Amino acid sequence: MPAISDLRDAFTTHFGVTPRLIVRAPGRVNLIGEHTDYNEGFVLPIAIDRCTFVAARARPDHTVRVFSANLAAEDSFSLERIEHSTTQPWGNYVRGVVKGLHARDLPILGADLLIKSDVPIGSGLSSSASLEVAVGYALQQLNQLNLLGEELALLAQGAENSFVGVQCGIMDQFMATLGRADHALLLDCRDLSYTPIPIPPDVRVVVCDSGVRHSLVGSAYNERRAACHEAVALLKTRLPRIAALRDVTAEQLEANADLLPPAVLPRARHVVTEISRTLRAAEALEHGSLIGFGALMYESHASLRDDYAVSVPALDTLVELARDLPGCYGSRLTGGGFGGSTVSLVSTSAVASFAESLAAQYQARTGNQATVLICTPAEGVSRVATF
Ligand code: GLA
Numbered sequence: 001m002p003a004i005s006d007l008r009d010a011f012t013t014h015f016g017v018t019p020r021l022i023v024r025a026p027g028r029v030n031l032i033g034e035h036t037d038y039n040e041g042f043v044l045p046i047a048i049d050r051c052t053f054v055a056a057r058a059r060p061d062h063t064v065r066v067f068s069a070n071l072a073a074e075d076s077f078s079l080e081r082i083e084h085s086t087t088q089p090w091g092n093y094v095r096g097v098v099k100g101l102h103a104r105d106l107p108i109l110g111a112d113l114l115i116k117s118d119v120p121i122g123s124g125l126s127s128s129a130s131l132e133v134a135v136g137y138a139l140q141q142l143n144q145l146n147l148l149g150e151e152l153a154l155l156a157q158g159a160e161n162s163f164v165g166v167q168c169g170i171m172d173q174f175m176a177t178l179g180r181a182d183h184a185l186l187l188d189c190r191d192l193s194y195t196p197i198p199i200p201p202d203v204r205v206v207v208c209d210s211g212v213r214h215s216l217v218g219s220a221y222n223e224r225r226a227a228c229h230e231a232v233a234l235l236k237t238r239l240p241r242i243a244a245l246r247d248v249t250a251e252q253l254e255a256n257a258d259l260l261p262p263a264v265l266p267r268a269r270h271v272v273t274e275i276s277r278t279l280r281a282a283e284a285l286e287h288g289s290l291i292g293f294g295a296l297m298y299e300s301h302a303s304l305r306d307d308y309a310v311s312v313p314a315l316d317t318l319v320e321l322a323r324d325l326p327g328c329y330g331s332r333l334t335g336g337g338f339g340g341s342t343v344s345l346v347s348t349s350a351v352a353s354f355a356e357s358l359a360a361q362y363q364a365r366t367g368n369q370a371t372v373l374i375c376t377p378a379e380g381v382s383r384v385a386t387f
Contacts, residue, residue: 001049001051001118002053002116002118004022004384004385007019007022007053007055007114007116007385008022008055008385008387010055010069010114010116011055011057011112011114014067014114015057015065015067015112015114017057017112018057018387019055019056019057019112019114019387020056020057020058020142020386020387021055021056021057021138021141021142021383021385021386021387022053022054022055022056022383022384022385023053023054023056023134023137023138023141023381023382023383023384024051024052024053024054024134024381024382024384025051025052025054025129025130025131025133025134025137025176025177025380025381026047026048026049026050026051026119026130026175026176026179026378026379026380026381027047027048027050027051027052027119027125027126027127027129027130027176028045028046028047028048028125028126028129028130028171028172028175028176028179029045029046029048029125029205029207029334029335029341029343029375030043030044030045030171030334030335030343031044031045031046031184031205031281031297031334031343031345032044032274032277032278032281032293032296032297032300032332033045033171033274033275033277033278033281034274034300034304034308034310034332034333034334034335034337035224035228035270035271035274035304035308035310035336036169036189036246036271036274036275036278037168037169037170037171037187037189038167038168038169038189038225038228039189039228039244039245039246039271039275040189040190040243040244040245040246040247041189041190041244041245041246041271041274041275041278042186042187042188042189042275042278042279042282043171043186043187043189043278044184044185044186044187044197044278044281044282044285045171045175045179045184045185045187046175046179046183046184046185046199046205046375046377046378047175047176047179047180047377047378047379047380048119048125048205048207048373048375048376048377048378049375049376049378050118050119050120050125050373050375051117051118051119051130051134051378052115052116052117052119052127052130052131052133052134053115053116053117053134053384054113054114054115054134054135054137054138055113055114055116056111056112056113056114056138056139056141056142057111057112057142058109058110058111058142058143059109059110059111059112060109060110061109061110062078062079062080062109062110063076063077063078063079063110064076064077064078064079064094064098064110064111064112064113065110065111065112065113066091066094066113066114066115067112067113067114067115068090068115068116069114069115069116070115070116070117070121071090073088073090075088075090075091075094075095077091077095077098078110079098079102079108079110082095082098082099082102083095084163090131092163092164093128093131093132093135093159093160093163093164094113094115094131094132094135095159095163096132096158096159096160096162096163096164097132097135097136097139097155097156097159098135098139099159099163100136100155100156100158100159101136101139101145101155104155106143106145106147107143108139108142108143108145109142109143111138111139111142113135113138115131115134115135117130117131120209120371120373122213122339122340123209123340123341123371124209124333124334124335124336124337124339124340124341125207125209125335125340125341126172126175126176126335128160128164128172129156129157129160129168129172129173129175129176130176132156132157132159132160132173132176133152133153133156133173133176133177133380133381134176134381136152136155136156136159137152137177137381137383140152141383149177149178149380149381150174150177150178150192152173152177152381153170153173153174153176153177153178153192154170154173156173156176156177157169157170157173160173164218165218166218166221166222167221167222167225168221168336169189170187170189170192171187171189174187174192175380176380176381177380177381178194178380179377179378179379179380180196180377180379180380181376181377181378181379182198182199182376182377183196183197183198183199183377184196184197184199184282184285184377185197186278186279186282190244190246195282197282197285197286199285199377200288200290201348202347202348202349203290203329203345203346203347203348204345204346204347204348204351204374204375205343205344205345205374205375205377206343206344206345206346206351206354206355206358206372206373206374206375207334207341207342207343207372207373207374207375208318208322208341208342208343208344208358208359208362208370208371208372208373209340209341209370209371209372209373210312210314210315210318210339210340210341210342210362210368210370211314211368211369211370211371212312212314212315212339212340212368213339213340220310220338221336221338224267224308224310227263227264227267227268228245228267228268228271230261230264231245231260231264231265231267231268232244232245234259234260234264235248235252235253235256235259235260235268237259238256238259239252239256245268245271245272245275246275248268248272249272250269250272250273250276253265253268253269253272266306266307266308266309267307267308267309269303269307270303270304270307270308271308273299273303273307274300274303274304277296277299277300277303280292280296281293281296281297284296290329290345290347291329293329293330293345294328294329294330294331294345295330296330297329297330297331297332297343297344297345298319298323298330298331298332300332301315301316301319301331301332301333301342304332304333304337305333308337310333310336310337310338311333311337312337312338312339314339314366314368315333315337315339315340315342317362317365317366318331318342318358318362318370319331319332319333319342321358321361321362321365322342322344322354322358325346325350325353325354325357325358326350326353326354327346327347327349327350327351327353327354328344328345328346328350328354329344329345329346329347330344330345331343331344331345344358351374355372355374358370358372359371359372
């Protein structure tokens with residue numbers, strides 16, 4: 001985590017004035033419930049102790065200046081004319097959030113913003129959602145707006161959907177906003193109600209970044225989402241009351257399989273079975289059944305690999321290696337897929353040797369360098385300093 005005084009000094013050096021406040025918003029790792037959020041299903045993520053920080057100060061005019069300390073790059077735009085930037089793609093996360101505030105008729109002044117993140121970028125830990133939420137919260141605080149947590153999450157999701165062009169669901173932005181320390185949240189993505197479930201102290205959540213990145217994440221993601229829509233439209237011809245795959249049982253899907261093209265059926269099967277797995281996993285966690293929980297994680301990975309086709313060999317290798325290590329209850333790819341990270345649930349007493357062996361064996365097997373993070377479930381967005 002960057003020191004608050006370093007963030008303040010970096011802001012002052014760049015903008016020539018001191019910031020008024022600093023906020024933070026966390027990344028997230030999803031324990032189970034993948035590609036279910038945009039099907040109005042359930043997810044079970046934690047917010048993590050890796051954050052995007054925004055140091056901010058209002059300006060008297062209508063200009064927003066944004067400096068990314070990670071990229072050493074600046075973006076600048078006027079509140080009167082917020083357009084998609086082709087030269088500074090990272091700036092679109094900020095532009096999208098500001099545009100969303102405008103679209104809601106919320107009165108805001110211009111601002112100077114300095115961004116610094118320790119959420120690894122592109123590793124499936126939602127660095128973009130943490131950026132969107134941190135910027136939205138900083139502007140809310142500077143302008144004394146009253147956006148509730150849920151509204152802030154929806155604003156941030158809207159920025160990604162309409163401005164960045166990824167038709168993501170609500171999970172990542174919701175966790176960046178409303179994550180709870182020491183807990184996972186069982187989130188119902190249909191009505192945004194949620195139940196916090198404690199993570200027992202005898203297990204740790206371990207993220208392993210494969211180092212593999214996929215450049216087509218956005219388009220492949222949108223394609224999966226389109227397949228789910230197609231499945232619902234076709235199933236509706238016989239099941240007129242369904243609104244989303246959330247409303248379809250595994251038996252109904254089986255009985256109506258003839259309606260779906262061969263490429264669409266496995267996609268729908270993943271979603272339907274994953275929603276049921278997520279509910280069972282939440283129950284297992286509540287009852288302290290870590291073995292039961294872990295078995296569902298392995299099933300989830302197999303379904304993402306075989307039915308949803310979003311895994312890559314590096315992620316499959318990481319899951320296989322984790323499965324054979326002492327103390328590992330379960331492991332699976334986490335986030336959108338096509339590269340990025342796996343998440344494993346590991347007994348606290350074995351976690352240090354697990355982390356070391358997983359990275360070493362992965363490198364020996366693939367030649368790739370993995371980065372392992374042992375995560376602590378963290379609170380959602382908050383203000384960390386006022387000057
Ligand atoms: C990305 C999206 C989320 C969710 C996951 C897959 O992280 O941003 O909304 O759909 O993929 O579960």
